[in-house]
Amino acid sequence: MLTDNEIKIIKASTPALAEYGEQITGRFYQILLAKNPELKNIFNMTNQKSGNQKQALAMAVYAFSKYVDNLSVILGDVERIAQKHASLGIKAEHYPLVGSALLEAIEEILNPGEEVIAAWASGYGILANVFIEREKALYEENAQKAGGWSDTRDFIIVKMHQETPLITSFYLQPSDQGVVSEYTAGQYISIYLQPEGQAYQQIRQYSLSGAFDKKGYRISVKKELNDQGEGLVSNYLHSQFKVGDTVKVTPPCGEFVLQKTDNPVVLISGGVGITPMQAMLETLTQQTESREVHFIHGAQDRQHHAFKNELDLLVEKQKVDAHCFYQQVDTLSSGEYQGLIDIQKIHNLLPAGAEYYICGPVVMMKAIYQQLKDLKVSDEQIHYEVFGPNKSLA
Incomplete structure (x- = not known):
């Protein structure tokens, strides 16, 4: 326990x-x-280049300092x-390395004095133990499951299928x-591989994109490359x-899942953000109990709409x-709209008391979140996943 001081x-x-x-x-x-170069086999070095990782960690450290007297706020x-961490293979022995580097960085940038560094060392120790115990439990749970x-x-x-260009x-x-x-x-698996010419192993998380079929897993990967180096593994x-x-694959992980x-249910996705939504859609429509489901998706055009044929078949079966x-369409069929996702256009068609699930580009998700808030949808009804280091939509 931390002292009051x-x-x-x-x-x-x-x-x-x-x-x-x-x-x-x-x-x-x-x-x-620099001190532990072997950790480059775990950390996403693309996120290091883009600055996404340091931004996400800064938000986490800030949240810990703000809510250190009420950690239940950040349990999610x-x-x-x-x-x-469980998907990346983070172990208890990694935490002292992280703690030492974090305290050194705080001391170097802020020079706050020994008392402050000592307090942060105590705080980090408590937080590290929380992660160590939870991750230990996750490793044990994953290993003890059937299969x-x-x-x-x-x-x-065993199969590759091109969903879109x-x-x-x-x-x-x-x-x-x-x-x-x-x-x-809604959960994901991690793929471990080392592309040719790369000095270190690369680990990437990919959402499982179909209902569980007892045979294996399906992931649906978008090929992309931009000026920040993103797309190394997908390409x-x-x-x-x-x-x-x-x-090499890790057991399924992730907390962005269908609520019981x-x-x-209203599933909202943009682009490749459709992957966890497709798993949710297939799971929901295979269940015996009746549950109203709406599927909202935004894409460049029909050609870039992954799993469109499967969706059309489910619509046909009601x-x-x-x-x-x-965004690009010549003629519109029933249930189709021109432009970006606009909940206002269809909100009268959506059920009251629905649970909303959102996944897609961060800009799109922020816009959808604000649209839902404008319609007085509570945060308890909104669930979302951001690909990459976490960013808040609020």
Whole structure:
């Protein structure tokens, strides 16, 4: 337990962290990776280049300082990070390395004095123990499930299917031909690989994009490359892998899952953000109990709408009501709209008391979140996942 004085000291750091947080976390990663280069096999170095990782960590450190006297406020963030750590293979022995680098960065940037550093050391120790215990439990849960395992397991690509010009689905089955553990729609797996010419292993998380079929897993990967280097692994998967190749896979993880309620469901996605939504849609429409489901998707055009044929078939069977927004379209069919997703255009068609799930580009998600808030939808009814380091939509 932290003392009252340690809590007071940490909370007093909040304004400084708001101003210098990203400078501290940027320096933290420099120190950590310089002293422990083997950790480059775990950390996403693309996110290091783009600055996304230091921004996400700065937000987390700031939140800890702000709510250190009421940590229940950030329990959701703790669970999200613990799930991510479990998919990356983070272990208890990594935490002292991280703590040492973080304290060194705080001291270097802020020079706050020994008492402040000591308080932060105590605070970090408590937070680290929370993560260590939760991640230990996750490793044990994943290993003890029917068909479960710990660390990585070899899977064979048994099928590849091009969903759009940029998105390809990879169907994976275990090379040992054993049972695979069940997952909850919305979860993801991590793929471990080392592209040619890269000095370090690359780990990426990909949402499972279909309902569990007891045979294996499906991920649907968008091929992309921009000036920040994003797309290194996705391009490698698209260009170098073929049916019969093997990839290393972690057990399913993630807390962005369907809530166990009887409420109507509205699934909202943009672009490749459709992947976890497709898993949710397939799961919901396969269930025996009746539950009202609406599917809202935004894409560049019909050609870039992944799983469109599957959606059309479900609409035909009256399993789901679909609302598709296309930025480029010549003629509109029933349930189609021109432009970006606009909830105002269809809100009269959506059920009261629904649970909303959102996934897609951050700009799109922020816009959808604000639209839902304008319609007086409560935060308790809104669930979302941001690909990459977490960003708040509020």
